[in-house]
Amino acid sequence: YCTFGCMPRPGRSALDHLQVHLWMVRLEASEDNFARSLGWLSNDEVTRAKRFYFDRHRHAFVLGRAALRALLANYLGRAPAEVAFVYGPQGKPALAPTPQNDTCPLRFNVSNSGNLAAYAFTIGCEIGVDVEQHRELHDSENIAHRFFSPEETAELLELPAAEKNTAFFNCWARKEAYIKAIGGGLSIALDSFQVTLRPGAAARMVSIAGSHEAARRWTLHEFTPAPDCAGAIAYPDELRSLHAGPILSVDELLGDVISK
Secondary structure, eight states: OBOTTSSOOOSSOOOOTTEEEEEEEEOOOOHHHHHHHHHHSOHHHHHHHHTOSSHHHHHHHHHHHHHHHHHHHHHHTSOGGGOOEEEOTTOOEEEOOOTTTTTOOEEEEEEEETTEEEEEEEESSOOEEEEEEOOOOTTHHHHHHHHSOHHHHHHHHHSOHHHHHHHHHHHHHHHHHHHHHHTOGGGSOGGGEEEOOSTTSOOOEEEETTBHHHHTTOEEEEEOSSTTEEEEEEESSSOOEEEEOOOEEHHHHIIIIITO
16 A cells, blocks of 8 residues: 655656655646647657647646656656657557667656646666546446446445445446556456455455466555545566655655756
């Protein structure tokens, strides 16, 4: 379990294969830093940004990509504009191979909810992260019956009314983190695996395709980035130590990381 502020604001970050680093960034920036961020994006990212109808969505996309580039630049020791991506069949980003990083073991994943973005980094294994802001759902039980495993749905329905909303978003964030770790997207049925969801219980994979042994090969972390918000990280390895910094704005991120 993780709350924020347990690791100091870093300069150049070091990451080893026994660690997971989690960064939370509010997608807010000055006009100067927005322009700076836009200048780092690739041509295809600029094209994607122009497709957004609302300015707030376009700004969030640009700042989110710039924050990712800034953080990767921090780990790789290069300029943010030099960071390039390739994408898996379901759209999961990875570092583009170059003569310098053809075998780079750094892995990362990104999630955002509203203007809050989460970035998870580790070495040597795939990783997924998801953030879900709690909101009132009048049909949560119907959604659970449709997408959750029968065991998850039964556990959700047994909970007191005051815990159901938190449990629902715990479950959703953990499932999304797992799916994003394997890069499966919509090809993975949400009811094909089971996670814990009860508030106060440890985040854990329970079974995958009915196999408890397969689930034991995975680690789930939960984190609480803000009140009424669920977060989860998933990766296929034994427990690694999770290090999380304070929530930063893009302005703070660029000042704290890139300037050092």
